[in-house]
Amino acid sequence: MxxxxxxxxxxxxxxxxxxxxxxxxxxxxxxxxxxxxxxxxxxxxxxxxxxxxxxxxxxxxxxxxxxxxxxxxxxxxxxxxxxxxxxxxxxxxxxxxxxxxxxxxxxxxxxxxxxxxxxxxxxxxxxxxxxxxxxxxxxxxxxxxxxxxxIDVSKFFRDSNSPYPDNGKIHLVTVGDFNPRKRFDLLYEIVAGQKDMELYHIGPTNAWTERAKKLGELAIRSGNIFQLGKLDFTALRRYLSNADLFVYISDAEGFGLPPIEALACGTNVVLNDLPIFKETVGGYGFLSSIEKFGETIQFALKNRRDPEILRTRSMEFxxxxxxxxxxxxxxxxxxxxx
Known part of the structure; x- marks a missing residue:
């Protein structure tokens, strides 16, 4: 057996x-x-x-x-x-x-x-x-x-219950722990200078305590980055569903489920231009070099793809x-x- x-x-x-x-x-x-x-x-x-x-x-x-x-x-x-x-x-x-x-x-x-x-x-x-x-x-x-x-389609789907404040800001969401290869340091720096945006970072610290502490200090200084820690699937789904964009700047992945989960929630994704993401997300997302990531976020906001097309792509997984x-x-x- x-x-x-x-x-x-x-x-x-x-x-x-x-x-x-x-x-x-x-x-x-x-x-x-x-x-x-x-x-x-x-x-x-x-x-x-x-x-x-x-x-x-x-x-x-x-x-x-x-x-x-x-x-x-x-x-x-x-x-x-x-x-x-x-x-x-x-x-x-x-x-x-x-x-x-x-x-x-x-x-x-x-x-x-x-x-x-x-x-x-x-x-x-x-x-x-x-x-x-x-x-x-x-x-x-x-x-x-x-x-x-x-992905478990019973957990990731379009959910209209928004957890974001009604403050007129652009709401970005990202998911992951503080492993250095996730490069949240770069993402924080990009968003910190955009006062019309807010970044919500979901994910546990795990054993990366020192890195989490340093990024936490940067988030506090920025005033527009919020570390939410670990959330249950319902809360995660609602943040993914109601974000303006899912953003992910990791410089190395074996697969990378969070972008697929975001697609399942009908949310457009902006990703580092890795071969992995070309294979799994491809033309359903916005792929960018790290150097132009901020520009690509602005482009994606103006050219968002149909949520149902994104969801259809996610069902392949x-x-x-x-x-x-x-x-x-x-x-x-x-x-x-x-």
């Missing part, structure tokens, strides 16, 4: 939402599986998270053997003999100067990826990540399977499609086993 190994995370993150979505989707599809959750315990030193990968590897070792096929939903939870691993991104390998700075980082990423990259099949969420694995890590194409991530494609992959393993 299929075994799903997933991280048990207390704080919101892309990995947490992915795991919850896959477990829920398989259950609703009545597909038989066992699941094993491993808790991640990490602490912050100088605003940087430590210990999470080590704690997960220890929790994995305690369990012992698993039924096959085994699908690890994150690479750091790959046991010996793992069959399928989801690789969300290889950003540390593409930007080593930003992510692999010392002995601890090298050891952590080696522990995270060594077993994972030997799995029979690696599931990736975009053709771009597939290409990166082939070109940078020499993974054969026949071991890679592109399965786009999905519904969870049901994602689960159907995963089940098809699992059945391939069952056929070989028979």
């Amino acid at each position: 299929l075994t799903i190994i997933y991280p048990k995370l207390r704080v919101p993150s892309g990995n947490k939402h992915y795991s919850e979505r896959i477990l829920k989707g398989l259950s609703e599809a009545n597909y038989p599986f066992k699941s094993f959750g491993v808790r991640k315990v990490e602490f912050s030193i100088a605003g940087k998270p430590y210990g999470g990968i080590v704690s997960q590897r220890f929790g994995l070792r305690v369990h012992g053997n698993f039924d096959h096929p085994i699908h690890a939903l994150v690479p750091e939870l790959s046991p010996e003999g793992v069959d399928i691993v989801t690789i969300h991104d290889i950003i540390p390998f593409l930007q080593p100067s930003n992510f692999i700075k010392g002995r601890y980082d090298k050891s952590a990423y080696r522990m995270m990826f060594n077993r994972a990259l030997s799995a029979k099949i690696l599931v990736v969420s975009t053709r771009q990540v597939k290409t990166e694995l082939m070109e940078n890590l020499n993974i054969p194409e026949d071991r890679l399977r592109v399965i786009y991530e999905g 519904a969870t049901e499609r994602e689960i159907k494609e995963l089940i098809s992959l699992y059945e391939e393993f069952n056929d070989h086993k028979d």
